[in-house]
Amino acid sequence: MEHLEDIMAAVELGRSGDRAAARERLTLFWESANDQQARCVIAHYLADVQDETADELSWDLRALEAVEDELWLPSLHLNLADDYRRLQQAELAHQHLLLAREHLGQLPDDGYGNLIRAGVQHVADALAVGDTQRLESSPST
Structure with a gap:
């Protein structure tokens, strides 16, 4: 998967407490992702850094739509x-x-x-x- 190291670095930002920076970076990856596996992974992690449950649900649904594995x-x-x-x-x-x-x-x-x-x-x-x-x-x- 393209940019996997960068995606995981953004995930770590979120886990360390900088959810806004993680959202920003992951959103950029989402916008440029062109394969379903990457879109699933990015959406899955984007859900985890949302502040509102409704936004989390939206990203989790996108991940499910893109799942291949x-x-x-x-x-x-x-x-x-x-x-x-x-x-x-x-x-x-x-x-x-x-x-x-x-x-x-x-x-x-x-x-x-x-x-x-x-x-x-x-x-x-x-x-x-x-x-x-x-x-x-x-x-x-």
């Missing part, structure tokens, strides 16, 4: 379930949790796979009690 599906559906949960759209949250669970079997048995599986459980637990707050385990925290 099914390995991304559990994470994308997990993020969408969490977005809808926080937006108090429980039915859509449940639908995306179901889709995330359907794809969990393709995840490796490693740190990433365990992170996504735990995330599905955290969102399901929060949804079950009607919690609409951002979870500590959210990548956008």
